[in-house]
Amino acid sequence: MERKISSKTIRRCLCIGAILFGGAASITSVMAEEYFNVVDGELQRPTGYREWVYVGTPVTPNDMNNGKAAFPEHHNVYIDPTSWSHWKKTGEFRDGTIIIKELVAVGSKAAVSGAGYFQGDFIGLEATIKSTSINPNEPGNWSYYSFSTPDHKSLTDTAKAFPAAACNACHAAAAADDFVFTQYYPVLRAGKGAGTLATGGHSSMLK
Numbered sequence: 001m002e003r004k005i006s007s008k009t010i011r012r013c014l015c016i017g018a019i020l021f022g023g024a025a026s027i028t029s030v031m032a033e034e035y036f037n038v039v040d041g042e043l044q045r046p047t048g049y050r051e052w053v054y055v056g057t058p059v060t061p062n063d064m065n066n067g068k069a070a071f072p073e074h075h076n077v078y079i080d081p082t083s084w085s086h087w088k089k090t091g092e093f094r095d096g097t098i099i100i101k102e103l104v105a106v107g108s109k110a111a112v113s114g115a116g117y118f119q120g121d122f123i124g125l126e127a128t129i130k131s132t133s134i135n136p137n138e139p140g141n142w143s144y145y146s147f148s149t150p151d152h153k154s155l156t157d158t159a160k161a162f163p164a165a166a167c168n169a170c171h172a173a174a175a176a177d178d179f180v181f182t183q184y185y186p187v188l189r190a191g192k193g194a195g196t197l198a199t200g201g202h203s204s205m206l207k
């Protein structure tokens with residue numbers, strides 16, 4: 001027997017659909033807002049950042065720093081995708097930015113391509129966040145965190161912010177853009193306020 005679907009049933013379905021869809025959309029927009037979580041003054045270790053936007057890899061190898069670089073050795077740096085969009089549009093870091101620096105050891109110094117510094121194991125994780133609500137009194141509203149253990153063999157689950165003198169002071173003195181060392185991140189340099197051009201390959205010029 002054929003089952004009749006009344007227009008009333010369809011209206012009800014559309015209505016439920018709208019509620020579900022509307023709810024999902026608002027959850028997504030809340031989640032897209034910030035990619036970090038601070039509980040009782042401690043930043044919870046962020047996850048998923050290797051799927052954010054990669055901006056560059058400074059390297060301070062131990063063998064060029066008396067055997068013990070402050071942040072050994074490669075630093076793979078990522079910014080959250082919403083803050084990247086904002087950077088492309090405005091050339092500024094939004095309130096709510098998080099930048100991750102994942103430390104990777106020098107694994108090998110020779111490859112078939114030549115002598116060099118090649119990435120080995122992961123050995124640490126640092127982060128900085130810009131938030132007017134969490135850091136109302138910090139310079140530029142940035143705070144700095146380390147999840148690296150002293151032996152560089154594991155990561156902590158949470159981290160307390162360092163005092164401004166320990167981290168921020170050096171960033172304030174030498175970083176090119178709002179406490180961030182954009183001079184060492186070619187992706188951020190090329191992307192600053194550049195809109196679509198920030199995404200690469202749109203010009204025959206190398207920039």
Ligand code: HEC
Pocket residue numbers: 058059060075077099100101126127128144145146162166167168170171175179180181182184
């Ligand atoms: C003596 C100067 C100096 C001090 C002190 C310092 N940094 Fe940095 N930091 C740098 C430089 C230079 C870079 C970029 C190049 C690099 O990674 O080597 C950087 C980059 C970073 C980045 C990537 C985002 C950015 O702003 O460029 C994070 C995260 C970071 N540092 C965390 C920390 C933390 C946490 C501390 C305190 C424990 C700290 N830094 C102390 C010089 C410093």
